[in-house]
Amino acid sequence: MTISFEVTGNDTRSGARLGLLTTPHGTIKTPVFMPVGTQASVKTMTPEEVQEVGGTMILGNTYHLYLRPGHEIVAEAGGLHNFMNWPGPILTDSGGFQVFSLGPLRKITDQGVTFRSHIDGSEHFFSPEKAMEIQMALGADVVMAFDECAPYPCSYDEARAATERTTRWAERCLNRHDRKDQALFGIIQGGTYRDLRLKSASEITSLGFPGFGIGGLSVGEPKPVMYEVLDYLVPEMPWNKPRYLMGVGSPDCLLEGVSRGVDMFDCVLPTRIARNGTVFTRDGKLVVRNAEYARDFRPLDPDCDCYTCKNYSRAYIRHLIKANEVLGIRLTTLHNLRFVLRLMEDIRAAIANGDFVEYKDRFLQRFNAE
Amino acid sequence: MTISFEVTGNDTRSGARLGLLTTPHGTIKTPVFMPVGTQASVKTMTPEEVQEVGGTMILGNTYHLYLRPGHEIVAEAGGLHNFMNWPGPILTDSGGFQVFSLGPLRKITDQGVTFRSHIDGSEHFFSPEKAMEIQMALGADVVMAFDECAPYPCSYDEARAATERTTRWAERCLNRHDRKDQALFGIIQGGTYRDLRLKSASEITSLGFPGFGIGGLSVGEPKPVMYEVLDYLVPEMPWNKPRYLMGVGSPDCLLEGVSRGVDMFDCVLPTRIARNGTVFTRDGKLVVRNAEYARDFRPLDPDCDCYTCKNYSRAYIRHLIKANEVLGIRLTTLHNLRFVLRLMEDIRAAIANGDFVEYKDRFLQRFNAE
Numbered sequence: 068m069t070i071s072f073e074v075t076g077n078d079t080r081s082g083a084r085l086g087l088l089t090t091p092h093g094t095i096k097t098p099v100f101m102p103v104g105t106q107a108s109v110k111t112m113t114p115e116e117v118q119e120v121g122g123t124m125i126l127g128n129t130y131h132l133y134l135r136p137g138h139e140i141v142a143e144a145g146g147l148h149n150f151m152n153w154p155g156p157i158l159t160d161s162g163g164f165q166v167f168s169l170g171p172l173r174k175i176t177d178q179g180v181t182f183r184s185h186i187d188g189s190e191h192f193f194s195p196e197k198a199m200e201i202q203m204a205l206g207a208d209v210v211m212a213f214d215e216c217a218p219y220p221c222s223y224d225e226a227r228a229a230t231e232r233t234t235r236w237a238e239r240c241l242n243r244h245d246r247k248d249q250a251l252f253g254i255i256q257g258g259t260y261r262d263l264r265l266k267s268a269s270e271i272t273s274l275g276f277p278g279f280g281i282g283g284l285s286v287g288e289p290k291p292v293m294y295e296v297l298d299y300l301v302p303e304m305p306w307n308k309p310r311y312l313m314g315v316g317s318p319d320c321l322l323e324g325v326s327r328g329v330d331m332f333d334c335v336l337p338t339r340i341a342r343n344g345t346v347f348t349r350d351g352k353l354v355v356r357n358a359e360y361a362r363d364f365r366p367l368d369p370d371c372d373c374y375t376c377k378n379y380s381r382a383y384i385r386h387l388i389k390a391n392e393v394l395g396i397r398l399t400t401l402h403n404l405r406f407v408l409r410l411m412e413d414i415r416a417a418i419a420n421g422d423f424v425e426y427k428d429r430f431l432q433r434f435n436a437e
Numbered sequence: 438m439t440i441s442f443e444v445t446g447n448d449t450r451s452g453a454r455l456g457l458l459t460t461p462h463g464t465i466k467t468p469v470f471m472p473v474g475t476q477a478s479v480k481t482m483t484p485e486e487v488q489e490v491g492g493t494m495i496l497g498n499t500y501h502l503y504l505r506p507g508h509e510i511v512a513e514a515g516g517l518h519n520f521m522n523w524p525g526p527i528l529t530d531s532g533g534f535q536v537f538s539l540g541p542l543r544k545i546t547d548q549g550v551t552f553r554s555h556i557d558g559s560e561h562f563f564s565p566e567k568a569m570e571i572q573m574a575l576g577a578d579v580v581m582a583f584d585e586c587a588p589y590p591c592s593y594d595e596a597r598a599a600t601e602r603t604t605r606w607a608e609r610c611l612n613r614h615d616r617k618d619q620a621l622f623g624i625i626q627g628g629t630y631r632d633l634r635l636k637s638a639s640e641i642t643s644l645g646f647p648g649f650g651i652g653g654l655s656v657g658e659p660k661p662v663m664y665e666v667l668d669y670l671v672p673e674m675p676w677n678k679p680r681y682l683m684g685v686g687s688p689d690c691l692l693e694g695v696s697r698g699v700d701m702f703d704c705v706l707p708t709r710i711a712r713n714g715t716v717f718t719r720d721g722k723l724v725v726r727n728a729e730y731a732r733d734f735r736p737l738d739p740d741c742d743c744y745t746c747k748n749y750s751r752a753y754i755r756h757l758i759k760a761n762e763v764l765g766i767r768l769t770t771l772h773n774l775r776f777v778l779r780l781m782e783d784i785r786a787a788i789a790n791g792d793f794v795e796y797k798d799r800f801l802q803r804f805n806a807e
Contacts, residue, residue, distance in 0.1 A: 107756065111763040136731065136756040144734055144752060152748050361506065364514055378522045382514060386477065386506040393481040393763055 070208065070250040070277055072097075072309045072330075078423045082301060082328030085418050088124075088309055090156040090208035091248050092148060095123040097309065097330040100316060100411045101158060102404055103338065106131050107141070107151040110338050111397045112404070114153045120373060120401060121408035124156040124208075126333045129201050130165035134184050134191075138204040146206030158209040158333070161198045161240075161254075164216050164282070164314070175215065177232060195239035203246040211280055211313075212240040214254040219287040226258035233282075234270045241274060252311065254280040259292050261299055268303045278309040281329070285315045293320070297327040304328075318347065318410055318434055322427045325414055337407045341399035344388045347406040351434050353381075355399065360385045373405035374398075440578065440620040440647055442467075442679045442700075448793045452671060452698030455788050458494075458679055460526040460578035461618050462518060465493040467679065467700040470686060470781045471528060472774055473708065476501050477511070477521040480708050481767045482774070484523045490743060490771060491778035494526040494578075496703045499571050500535035504554050504561075508574040516576030528579040528703070531568045531610075531624075534586050534652070534684070545585065547602060565609035573616040581650055581683075582610040584624040589657040596628035603652075604640045611644060622681065624650040629662050631669055638673045648679040651699070655684045663690070667697040674698075688717065688780055688804060692797045695784055707777045711769035714758045717776040721804050723751075725769065730755045743775035744768075 070090050077084035086097040102109045102117055105128045109117050127147055144150035147157055166173050166182045173182035179194030198213035213236050217229040233256045244251045253276035257264035284293045304310050309330045316334020344356030348368035366376035375398040387395025417426035440460045447454035456467040472479045472487055475498045479487050497517055514520035517527055536543050536552045543552035549564030568583035583606050587599035603626045614621045623646035627634035654663045674680050679700045686704020714726030718738035736746040745768040757765025787796035
């Protein structure tokens with residue numbers, strides 16, 4: 068087995084648990100939030116900066132890297148780690164979610180998905196086999212099965228068809244994947260239908276993957292609906308394997324996900340809103356580009372220990388963002404990532420201390436107060 | 438005197454010299470290249486990164502900071518050093534060059550210049566007095582007199598009028614400037630007319646400024662014309678005061694300027710071309726965004742000691758720039774600034790060793806070979 072996962076502790080009053088995920092590029096602590104490096108870069112940041120704010124494992128996007136620079140070039144560079152100079156573990160998605168998101172630009176059959184590049188309109192084809200070949204070339208530590216992610220809302224029949232196809236494709240991924248130094252995770256689909264979720268969980272987990280993604284959530288459904296799915300799904304998943312809730316990363320969802328037994332998360336939200344001039348604080352979101360901060364010489368978040376908050380004022384950061392200075396979005400990105408990664412550190416400490424439930428309530432009360 | 442300048446050595450076979458410029462924010466070695474932080478940020482970089490590549494003194498632009506965020510806000514923040522967290526010396530220009538560059542958007546009289554903001558079209562007025570007030574609010578260590586920079590080409594009568602006005606305005610700047618912790622430099626104009634340059638030098642230096650800018654060069658004239666002006670102008674400038682060639686920063690011009698006795702330089706060129714995907718190497722410029730570098734896994738410049746060259750390939754940097762990833766222009770900017778600042782370090786070492794002339798010839802032969 069190329070990766071191993073060990074549950075090292077668990078909260079007796081919630082589903083929260085602590086773990087260690089060991090990969091060819093090191094061992095990381097879970098629950099973990101993985102910053103997203105879509106195009107072989109966590110936007111605006113160097114690898115050293117990602118590590119300084121507490122990043123341990125990052126995500127790369129197969130769809131984007133396949134189109135640009137091309138997986139062959141990444142392979143020639145010695146793989147994604149070498150290409151982008153990231154020393155820790157990497158997970159790549161399968162490209163499925165991105166190509167399904169292309170809407171009218173794509174066509175799905177059981178064989179695979181035909182789609183047009185968002186860059187130049189050229190036509191391409193992804194199949195389970197192709198998704199494995201690309202991910203083997205990229206060389207991440209963890210790669211994901213090629214699945215069909217049903218939209219929300221979605222009829223029962225549509226959700227069932229996507230779920231069944233996801234199982235067939237999972238088998239084809241297993242057959243094609245043969246790189247011994249990377250782990251292939253299966254993905255559970257089923258939309259927001261309980262029986263489909265449980266059927267998918269049963270089928271996918273029976274295939275013997277070393278870890279599992281929970282796909283098809285955070286795609287537009289209300290948060291309580293997502294939490295409800297997690298409530299009945301996660302207990303059906305193997306205890307001794309990592310559970311990865313794909314595309315989720317707002318502070319409240321991280322807490323609710325951990326509380327239900329999720330070990331891994333990724334999301335562009337913290338970095339995306341940062342580039343738009345919105346930052347997290349203990350008291351909720353703050354739109355630092357707003358005029359009210361023009362003369363506010365306090366840090367973004369007085370409780371934060373990041374480089375941005377130790378050195379710069381809201382007034383300066385607002386100025387940089389209004390003036391389109393790159394340093395502005397560097398500083399907000401760094402802060403937001405630190406905020407989320409520190410939240411994960413605090414969550415792990417709280418689980419270890421046995422007061423995760425109290426920590427979660429306290430955090431959410433303050434964060435949601437405004 | 439708020440600043441002091443000491444010539445600590447000079448080359449016997451050229452005009453090159455070594456010096457120490459002492460300011461309220463530290464002593465720096467000359468000849469010096471000042472990275473440009475137009476809008477209170479050296480584009481894409483943190484202050485720490487500017488220092489890591491060898492930056493000691495930076496430049497801020499009065500026109501830009503007046504418009505955004507406004508000099509009052511910078512003053513409220515405790516001045517430009519505090520606002521942007523730069524611990525070393527800062528020089529601000531007078532805004533003159535920028536408002537003259539606005540072309541049809543500005544109108545000049547002896548009283549001052551009326552111009553429209555490039556941001557929102559609002560009307561503003563700069564006079565010598567106003568330029569002093571803004572620069573006093575910004576709080577740089579060195580501030581520049583408000584001058585009239587004649588364009589190139591320019592008739593003799595136009596150049597003479599601008600030169601005479603520059604002298605009248607220099608006196609008004611001296612009368613208005615009263616901040617004891619900053620030094621006001623005069624600016625010598627005169628276009629490319631020898632008698633006007635010498636007249637301006639005589640008039641401006643007689644006013645007793647602690648340092649002098651050479652304005653109106655690198656505004657479109659051929660480089661040999663600029664070198665010729667320096668040949669006859671610099672020897673007329675006081676030996677014991679810093680000489681600042683404004684807006685010049687290509688490697689060849691830095692060497693030729695130092696060779697003629699210039700102590701200080703600034704220019705957006707290294708950082709601007711970096712953002713466009715062009716980098717300096719010992720063998721000349723390299724357009725890393727070009728397709729030929731898609732599979733080139735060598736560093737930008739194998740002889741470079743910068744973070745970029747120690748960690749990343751041309752292929753990766755090309756990918757980042759093609760994909761509009763901010764890290765790409767961070768890496769090229771950092772490299773180009775290091776290239777120019779290391780050139781200045783090497784120049785200073787060569788002057789000290791007595792082989793500046795040989796160093797200059799060797800550098801230019803290789804740099805210009807391609």
